[in-house]
Amino acid sequence: MIDLYFAPTPNGMKIKLFLEESGIEYKIIPIDLKKGDQFKPEYLAISPNNKIPAIVDHQPSGGMEKLHVFESGAILLYLSNKIGRFMPTGFREREEALQWLFWQVGGLGPMAGQLFYFSTYADQKVPYAIDCFDKEVTRLLGVLDKHLADREFISSEYSIADMACYPWMVSYTSMGKSLDNFPHLKRWADAIGRRPAVKRAYE
Template sequence: MIDLYFAATPNGLKAKLFLEEAQLPYRIVSVSLSKGEQLKPEFLAISPNNKIPAIIDHAPAGGSEPVKLFESGAILLYLAEKIGRFIPQDVHGRAEVLQWLFWQMAGLGPMAGQIGHFNVYAPEKVPYAIDRYTRETSRLYGVLDRRLADRPFIAGEFSIADIACYPWIVPHEAHGQNLAEFPHLKRWFENMAVRPATLRTYEGVENVYAPKQAISEEERKILFNQGAKVRA
């Protein structure tokens, strides 16, 4: 059994999507980010970066003590290696998947997250930031569009690269992006959206980047104004 410490952010959904694709037994441990549950000592013992997702694998390979893991990319790689699926075993195929997994972690996620923040959560419009992150996210969408021009999945075969990227394309409207401008990406996205595991993953899930009522000042401090000292 795997405990998934989860909130319905793109990174949280990456881990849930893997578990649904792999059909591994898991249980959700909900973490309310706006209430500061990610700052509790018991969560920090699993995820010292006070971010979701995190997992506890109670049945790791070899029958060792439970494995505690944070960082969505590390979780995807660990789980893929655990079950021997969604990452090729040959050196070239593995390298293809890993470079696109790291591309998502270092580029697509951070840049899309920034434009999502400035478009939806920022208390006031910051034109320079909006233009900067919209353009960079568009560039990254273009990179993915060109990559998908001659293949059905990012690394050829379905892999953790697709699982990592898909949840970051779901909120494309909040990113200020029109998928019609990226036809290969749009085709891949539509094919990913109808996979049974994707449908299960997103059933009943709230879009965290949807326009909503203004968050309270306390919630804003918890979500966006953490410094070096973590409040317990």
């Protein structure tokens, strides 16, 4: 059983996608970010950086005591290693999936998060900030679009790299933006959106 400390944001959705795809039994523990649940000492004991997502695995392999994991990329890797799925096994293919996983957590996620914050959440609209993050997100989407031009998935099969990136497409379009200028990205995102587990995760 996995406890998922969750809010319905792209970072939270990555892990929900994985859990729905894998069939691992899990329980959602909602974290209300607006109320500040993420700063409560009992949550900080699990996720010291006061952000979602985090998980607690009550049955880690090897009969260890329950284990806490924070940071969405680390959680995806942990869960993938735990069940031996959603990561290509070939050396090059695995490296490819890892590169794009790190590209997402280090690039697309923070930049799209800032774009979402400045264009949607922030009380004060700062055109310079919106423009700056918009340009960088557009550049990053172009990079992934180009990569997807000759392949179905980010690596050789559907993997945690796809699961890490997909929720940011949902977030991007929820801002009223279109993927029409990124045809390969759009084809890939549409295909992932049709997966039954993805539909369940977003229900």
